[in-house]
Amino acid sequence: MATTTVERPAPSRVAGARQRRLVGLGALVAVLVVVAMVSLAVGARALSPAEVWHGLFTPPEPGQKVSDTRLIMQTVRVPRTVLAIVAGIALGVGGALIQGYTRNPIADTGLLGVNTGASFAVVSAISLFGFTDPFQYVWFAFLGAAIAGVVVFGLSSIGRGAGNPLTLALAGQGVTVFLMAMTTAVALSDKAALNALRFWNAGSVAGVHFDVIWPVTLFIVVGLVAALATLPSVNLLNLGDDVARGLGVNIALVRTVGILAITLLAGAATAACGPIAFLGLMVAHLARYLAGPDYRWLVPYAGLLGAVVLLVCDIAGRVVVRPGELDAGVLVALLGAPFFAVLVWRGKFKSA
Structure with a gap:
């Protein structure tokens, strides 16, 4: 009686793949450090490496006036660089996870309605309370994003299609369209809300200080811990619900x-x-190309790639229309729209 043997990957091959992935992670960390240094030096006023070092690590003499270089570094360059790294990691990891959980290769974090939920909360807070400081309305933005995500997940968990990735996408699209209409209605009825939405909605890492960055980072760290704890299960979910169960x-x-x-x-x-x-959306596919389909590697790659891409777009935005600036969100969209079109054209939406 003939027996069938199942070939297993050779230990050397597995070790080689692991080593290549570790080297890739190390290379991405090195690239991120270099790009961060460039971010600290580039702007309306270019700074030399010596000036960057002085602004970061040389304290002012007692009674001496704070230098312009140190002021630029501490109040402008360092906060926007840190925010770009933190937000890039969060959006990169979130993008990879949403594709894994929905088994949809063109899913984005906007699928859960978090973007429109935050926008609606911002214009509502400004219209109702007259807030002008980002520290005041950032909490409403986070609350709106969280409520929108919970509502979308709740709607997708009821009925005959409960838990189906398609149901989640449809619920997210429905909530997004509704919140977009409500945001427009509130913004058009209040000039201050419209002006704030016009600038905030473009997506920018400039003008945000550490009083906002630190609390936001805390939420992101909690999200990262929860995400990392589920990565082995995401691999099994992509084999199908029945297999995973x-x-x-x-x-x-x-x-x-x-x-x-x-x-x-x-x-x-x-x-x-x-x-x-x-x-x-972009960095999840780049990470899959570099690290393969294993989410234990794909997610860290996506996080680092998200930070690098957002930082690069922020730097480019300071250079292309100097002495003015283009918001990082505008340049990311300019890259992402054709990237999305190429995915659809190549038929990537057919494979989950």
Whole structure:
């Protein structure tokens, strides 16, 4: 009687793949450090490496006036660089996770309605309370993003299509369209809200200080911890719900934790710098190309790529229309729109 043997990957091949992925992660970290240094030096006033070092690490003498270089570094360059890294990691990880949980290769964090939820909350807070400081309305933006994510997840969890990725996408699209209409209605009825929405909605890492960045980072760290805890289960979910259930995965619990993590990541990043479209979509596919389909590697790659891409777009925005600036969200959209078109053209939407 003939027997069938199943070939297993050779240990050397597995070790080689692991080593290549580790080298790739190290290379991305190095690239991120270099891009961050460039971000600190480039702007309306270019700074030399010596000036960057002086602005970062040389304290002023007692009684001496704070130098312009130090002022630029501490109040402008460092906060926007840190925010770009933090928001880029959050949106990159969120984009990879939402594609894994929905088994939809063209899904983005906007699928959960977090972008439009944050926008609606911002214009509502400004219209009702007259807020002008980002520290005041950032909490409403985060709350709006979180509520929108919970509503979308709740709607997709009821009825005959409960838990179906298509149901989640349809619920997200329905909530997004409704909130867009409500945001427009509020903004058009209040000039201050319209002006704030016009600038906030473009997506920018400029003008946000550490009083906003630190609390937002805390939410993102919680989201990252929840995300990392579910990565092995995401791999099993991509084999199909029946297979995952047969292998002992609590699908309802894993999806709930995953959607919570995505909402924290995307909601916090959106609250801090406005909606940045296509970033999660792009870097998730780049990460899959570099690291393969294993989400234990794909997600860290996506996070680092998100930080690099957002920083590069922010730097480019300071250069292309100097002495003015283009918001990072505008340049990310300029890259993301053709990227999305290429995915559709190549038929990537057919494979989950």
